Amino acid sequence: MEYRVLESSRVFEGRILRVRVDRVEVAPGVVAPREVVEHAPGVCVLPVDAEGMVYLVRQYRHPFAEELLEAPAGMMEEGETPVFAAARELREEIGAEGELISLGEFLPTPGYCDEQMFLFLARVSRFGETAPDEDEFLQTVSMPFSEFYEKALNGALRDGRAAVLAFRAAPYLKD
Secondary structure, three states: OOOEEEEEEEEEEOOOEEEEEEEEEEEOOEEEEEEEEEEOOEEEEEEEOOOOEEEEEEEEEHHHOEEEEEOOEEEOOOOOOHHHHHHHHHHHHHOEEEEEEEEEEEOOOOOOEOOOEEEEEEEEEEEOOOOOOOOOOOEEEEEEHHHHHHHHHHOOOOOHHHHHHHHHHHHHHOO
């Protein structure tokens, strides 16, 4: 069966997301509401140096009222390609540059949000100055890839984007 949107109305428009409510025919004669969070696509980058050290950021996340360990990430700006956005976020958040290898994309929360996340492995060749957004307060954390991977496996790495990166990057980085 093909789902049909019968009606759609925007109920909220904020700085980084919008919310709409759709009425969708989910089966012949069966109509159900579907709430959709509209969010710009994003990028998430796993920076790794020549010694196999990964570089992450620790930052406060208000919805959970705690600091989380994450890979550098951010929203794509209007007109940006995923690779351009990944290079920008890498420079802004940890001051790094290097070769970017696409690790594909994934859908973080497809049940209610249309966000797409593009993943990259960055083989870091140099570090410089950071330039975080004015409301970003980041602490850079480094560790061997094996420790990062173990944190993803045992649930200590709570950020889903970073955990997916660990599994997608493993074929490139594990012995």
